[in-house]
Amino acid sequence: MDFELQWLLIGLPVAFVLGWVASRLDQRQWRRDRRDAPRAYFEGLNLLLNEQQDKAIDAFIEAVQHDPDTTELHFALGNLFRRRGEFERSVRVHQHLLSRADLRPADHDRAQHALAQDFAKAGLFDRAEGAWRALLGSAYDSEARLALLSLFERSRDWAQAITTATELEQRDGSSFATRIAHYHCEQALDALAAGDPVLARRCIDEAIRTAPEAPRPPLLAGQFARDTGDDNAALAHWETLAANDPARFALVGADYADVARRLGRGDTARDVLDRAYAQAPLLDTLRARDRLDASPGTAEAPDAATPTEEGVGRRLRHLAAQPSLGAAAEVLAIDTARWHADTRPQLHAAVQRAAAPLQRYRCAACGFMAHHYFWQCPGCQGWDTFPPRPLEQQ
The missing domain is CATH 2.20.28 (Rubrerythrin, domain 2)
Known part of the structure; x- marks a missing residue:
């Protein structure tokens, strides 16, 4: 009994000393590992600031090997791969993060967001769509919906684009009306290309209803009405466009003038074109106005190369008010005998102004x-x- 007690008294202190030594060794190893990981991290950061991305990636990989549980290092490494165009490696890093069961929900969404960016940058739009959809309802919900909207636009999936833009309006309170109107107009053009004028008209009407002030729906509606033989409706749509957006009305000014001449409504058309030009002095509107200078019984519009006296006067006034190469070209096409006394210096000033940036x-x-x-x-x-x-x- 005394012998066993003696060994017990000796063994307990020895075991305590051995345990203490082992704990000190473990702490020293832990401190060494903790010291090595930040050193590699800061070395990578320094290399990154010096724009040495190859060496920075090596340093970050070493840091990750020392501490595989460090999520921030994984994110930094994945972003570096993406910036270098190494999308496959970036995808692997972020997929590795997503596979970890101990990842916090916020970091999980962050990794999913990074993965979606990887797929989008790599041009893998189908996989990017799935990755963005996985973020719906998360902290990245609005960004994910905007990214999906961009993908639908790229793939010309206008129905999905309309649905997504409508959801964004309802969730964020932002207005996507003009953008949705563009989608309806694209659907109308697709329907016309497919030989379905009924669907095209329905899409155009929906575009006008969605964004009454947008310029594209009345412009397209006027073209559709003219092509289907309804000239009066065409003029009405284009006059709405002239009132709302006189600059874009110049895109169809010549068509408007031709339809108005055909219907014998030249006087009204002159007033509309003159008002549009006064608000947005564009050469296209000026040329459209010239098409109404012929007598009402003339079948064809006057030749732009030989404008009437009124047309010459409008061109000379435009050059004085809006000196540009386009205005100079219009005036140079006119016989010099019809120039004003100050036309030559105005031409010189216009050419000098246009050539100055070059x-x-x-x-x-x-x-x-x-x-x-x-x-x-x-x-x-x-x-x-x-x-x-x-x-x-x-």
Whole structure:
């Protein structure tokens, strides 16, 4: 009994000392591992700031190997791969994160968001759609819906685009009316291409109802009405467009003038075109106005190359008010005998104004532009990088 007690008294302190030594060794190893992981992390960060991405990736991989449970390192590594265009490796990193059972819900959504970005950047739009859909209802819900909307636009899936844009309106309170109207217009064009005018008309009407102030629906409605023989409806739609958006009305100004001449409504059309030009002085509107200068009984519109006296006056006034190369070209097409006394200096001023942005030298290395020639580029500090000729002479 005394012998066993003696060994017990000796063994207990020995066991305590051995346990204490083992714990100290474990703590030392733990501290070493903790010290090595931040060192590799900061080394990678320093390399990344110095734009040495290859070495930074190696450092981050080493840090992840030291501490596989560090999610932030995985995210940094995946983002680096994506920025370098190594989408397959980026996908593997983020899929590895998603496979972890101990991942917090916020980090899970973050990894899913990164994975969706990987697929989108890689051009894998079907897989990107699935990844974005997995984020619906999460903290990334709005961003996921916007990304899905972009995917539907890219794939020309207008029905899905309409549904998604409507949901975004209802959830976020933002207005997508004009965008939805574009989708209906695209559906109308697809229906016309498929030979279904009934569906096309329905889509155009829905576009007008969705966004009454948007310019594209009345423009398209006027073209559809003209093509189906309803000239009066065409004029009505285009006059609505002229009142709401005179600049875009110029896109169909010539068509409007031709239909108005055909119906004998030249006087009304002149007023509409004059008001549109006063609000948005564009050459297309000016040319459309010239088409109404012929007498009402004339079948064809006047030749743009030989405008009437009224047309000449409008062109000269346009050059004085809106000096541009387009206006100069219009005036140069007119016989010089019909010019005004100040037309020549106005032409010179218009050409000089248009040519001014091109009368500069551009560095062939970095694209820096200057009005004066430099032997050393102020932008990239390169020598002899400026061609000796300005842009307009290249």
